[in-house]
Structure formats: structure tokens, C-alpha cells
Amino acid sequence: MRALRPLNPAMAETFLPPVMEARRWLEGVTFTPERPLINVSQAAPVDSPPLPLREAIADAALNDPQAHLYGPVLGMGELRAELAAQWSTAYGGEISGDQVAITQGCNQAFCAALSSLAGAGDEVILPSPWYFNHKMWLDMAGAKTVPLKCGEGMIPDPQAAAALITPKTRAIVLVSPNNPCGAEYPPEIMRAFLELARAHGIALIVDETYRDFDSRSGAPHDLFADPDWADTLIHLYSFSKAYRLTGHRVGAIVAGRERLMQVEKFLDTVAICPNQLGQIAALWGLRNLGDWVAGERAEILRRRAAMIRGVEGLEGWKLLGCGAYFAYLQHPSALASNAFARSLVRDAGVLLLPGTMFTPAGDADGARQVRVAFANVDTDGIGALMGRLSQIQR
Structure with missing residues (x-):
């Protein structure tokens, strides 16, 4: 196959869309009704408008x-x-x-x-x-x-x-x-x-x-x-x-x-x-x-509180920030976050994004961090997420 030419060098050097890359990690992995995928990779509502x-x-x-x-x-x-x-x-x-x-x-x-x-x-x-x-x-x-x-x-x-x-x-x-x-x-x-x-x-x-x-x-x-x-x-x-x-x-x-x-x-x-x-x-x-959005906000704040409580109970994890749709965590694995995040798909049925997708190449902090987008997971789902993370071998 011939190489693609010409190609804008700036475009060529830009990394691939992270959410799409993470979705490819699901290929070849089987999820069961007893342990369905918990997808906390993307921050977007999945329900229809009112x-x-x-x-x-x-x-x-x-x-x-x-x-x-x-x-x-x-x-x-x-x-x-x-x-x-x-x-x-x-x-x-x-x-x-x-x-x-x-x-x-x-x-x-x-x-x-x-x-x-x-x-x-x-x-x-x-x-x-x-x-x-x-x-x-x-x-x-x-x-x-x-x-x-x-x-x-x-x-x-x-x-x-x-x-x-x-x-x-x-x-x-x-x-x-x-x-x-x-x-x-x-x-x-x-x-x-x-x-x-x-x-x-x-x-x-x-x-x-x-x-x-x-x-x-x-x-x-x-x-x-x-x-x-x-x-x-x-x-x-x-x-x-x-x-x-x-x-x-x-x-x-x-x-x-x-x-x-x-x-x-x-x-x-x-x-x-x-x-x-x-x-x-x-x-x-x-x-x-206005009133409907206020109700949406109240629900997100309940989920935020559930995330904060849940991470407090996870040994080795540290909550670095939490608000709106996101929790940003320091993970306990010896693996760098990009490898750790991929392993979670297979080992825990959890899809989240590694800190390496949000930091400069080679950044040591990014290798220790992950992002959880919890807006589409209710409080019960957050509890299930914490249960799976607690069982991960470091």
C-alpha cells in the first residue's frame, strides 16, 4: 500500500482522538450480563432531551x-x-x-x-x-x-x-x-x-x-x-x-x-x-x-458526593479533583496509566481514560492519573464501579 501524500505535517503529528482510541480497547473483550461494561470514558449525556x-x-x-x-x-x-x-x-x-x-x-x-x-x-x-x-x-x-x-x-x-x-x-x-x-x-x-x-x-x-x-x-x-x-x-x-x-x-x-x-x-x-x-x-x-436544569444539577451533585465517598474507601487511590462530570484520580498500580486503563477493560470491565491523554508526553504525573466521567453512572453504578476498582490487583 502506497503512503498517503501529501499530508499536512501538523495534522500528522496530532494525536488520534482519545475517546475513539479508548473505544478500540473494547474490541475482542466479552462482557456478560453479570458483569456488564461500566463506561466512564466520555462526558456526554446519553439520555434524550426532556x-x-x-x-x-x-x-x-x-x-x-x-x-x-x-x-x-x-x-x-x-x-x-x-x-x-x-x-x-x-x-x-x-x-x-x-x-x-x-x-x-x-x-x-x-x-x-x-x-x-x-x-x-x-x-x-x-x-x-x-x-x-x-x-x-x-x-x-x-x-x-x-x-x-x-x-x-x-x-x-x-x-x-x-x-x-x-x-x-x-x-x-x-x-x-x-x-x-x-x-x-x-x-x-x-x-x-x-x-x-x-x-x-x-x-x-x-x-x-x-x-x-x-x-x-x-x-x-x-x-x-x-x-x-x-x-x-x-x-x-x-x-x-x-x-x-x-x-x-x-x-x-x-x-x-x-x-x-x-x-x-x-x-x-x-x-x-x-x-x-x-x-x-x-x-x-x-x-x-431553568427548573429542569436545576434538577439535573442536583442529580450530578449527588453523584459527585457518591464519587467522593467511594474513593475515600479505595485503598491506595487518591482523589485529586471532583466536580461537574469528572473525578480525577491517582491510581495505585505499578503500571503507567495508559497500560493500567487498558488492563481495567479486561480485568474489571471498566472503561476510563488515562492521565497520559491529558498531559504532555512523558509527564510523570499523567502516568499516575486517570479520569472518571461519572455523569452517566447513577449512585448505584458508582457503587458498582468502586467495588470493581477495589478488587484490582496492584
Whole structure:
């Protein structure tokens, strides 16, 4: 078979999608009714949206001709205005509809924002462990990822970040509640990062995909209360987790108007416009599902508590972070985490992701860590997971 040519070197050097790689570990392994697979590898709802939301989507599909046509590149005006109004209230700031863009999921929001900021040879600071798709996009774009190792509680240190900034730095990226660590960043840390980024004339990207499942009450930070937030802050959000709309691909960017003019170039080239039915669903959800989302949050917090209790009873394991959909653990095996995670499929019927998928190559900490995405496992399932992990031979 002839080699594939030509191939973009940056694409060739980008690692394969981790979740897809982990799924391949299931090939050839048999799971029985007595010991079914416990899949805690991916952080995505598996249940359908609530029935009223599905009915709203169906009604639009049947009766709204505009739902099947191209729409504005930056998204539906009504949805942009509604998100701006709700975020202004939630964060105690001033956000207008023309400071919001709707995207095909939050991953696209990240790619669009970064495309407006950094190109080949530029640098972007990512706290490590990082969300692997963020690293993948930077690799494909030819930008350099600068790791910022997290400290106690898996919280990044603004002073440590300051030491990493160079003339090539274009942005610092934060994810809170964090994927993969579950950590909820304190508001004073968020503020310190905003001030650091502003002082150096770079962007602060804050991905709040999991904001609806934060264990704290009230606004998680005061960044939008800053009257000049738009000169530095770029905020990302996903409707997928809140309303179970993963298949509809709806996300958002909140940023300055000038930034969104550049983002529009990317979005027009890649997708022309966001999914119309997904946007209709997101708007309906914002206007009607506040109480339902509160119930979803309460259930996730129950599962979080079950994870914390369960890990406390596991000999040799250490809980490094837990929140939103994730628990991040230090494992007791002598194997590196990539080999250990593969062995768990065969030996315990458990599919989770190794820390090596979230850290730089050769990182010693990543070799000792694993991520558990527990959002799709109820409290009984978490108990079963702990039972299987407790039986693993080190």
C-alpha cells in the first residue's frame, strides 16, 4: 500500500482522538450480563432531551420553514439576545446580543476563538492536565502549547503562568468546572488570570461548558462585572450538557464585537451557520427549562458526593479533583496509566481514560492519573464501579 501524500505535517503529528482510541480497547473483550461494561470514558449525556423540548424541536421541524434554511453566520438574533440577557443577570455584568456568537458546539467555539488569536509559531498557555481537544486544535494549527502544571486541588497558579508568558504568547485558556479534573476555580484565581492577561495584552479564554453543574451557588466569578471585560475575556459555553443537545451541536462565544468580526470569518468558512433546529432548541431551553436544569444539577451533585465517598474507601487511590462530570484520580498500580486503563477493560470491565491523554508526553504525573466521567453512572453504578476498582490487583 502506497503512503498517503501529501499530508499536512501538523495534522500528522496530532494525536488520534482519545475517546475513539479508548473505544478500540473494547474490541475482542466479552462482557456478560453479570458483569456488564461500566463506561466512564466520555462526558456526554446519553439520555434524550426532556419531552417538551423534543416537542418544540419537532414543531419547528414541521412548521417553521426557516428552520431548514441558512441563517445568520453568528447565529439567531433571538438566541444571542437571550443568552446575553441571562448571562448579564447571572454574572452581574453588561453583555449585549452583538457580543454573542452561536457555534456548532463548544469545540467549534474554541477553534474559532483560537483561529482569531494564534497561528503557526504562536504560543498558548494551557493548564495541565488539559482538555485534549484543546491541545489537538493547537497542534493542528501549528501553535505551541505551553503547559502550566496545576497545583494543589488541581488549580492553576497565576504567578506560575506569568513566568511562562513570552512575546509569542497569545492567550491563556481556563476550563472551570474543569475537564478533566473537575476542579472549580475560585473567583479570586479567575480575577488574577484576567488581570495577568490584560497586563500582557493577551486573551483570557474561559471555557464554562459545565457551568450549570457548578456546586457553588451564585456567580462563579466576577469577570463580566468588569466594565472592560471585552478587551481581554473570551467566554465559551455549551448547550449540549445543560439540555442534552449533544447531537444538535450548539455552543456559544461571548467576546468583544471586534473579536466576533474575526470569528465570523472562521464560522462562515467552516459551517456557514449553526444548526437551526439546535438553536431553536437552545432558545426554548433557556426560556423554559431553568427548573429542569436545576434538577439535573442536583442529580450530578449527588453523584459527585457518591464519587467522593467511594474513593475515600479505595485503598491506595487518591482523589485529586471532583466536580461537574469528572473525578480525577491517582491510581495505585505499578503500571503507567495508559497500560493500567487498558488492563481495567479486561480485568474489571471498566472503561476510563488515562492521565497520559491529558498531559504532555512523558509527564510523570499523567502516568499516575486517570479520569472518571461519572455523569452517566447513577449512585448505584458508582457503587458498582468502586467495588470493581477495589478488587484490582496492584
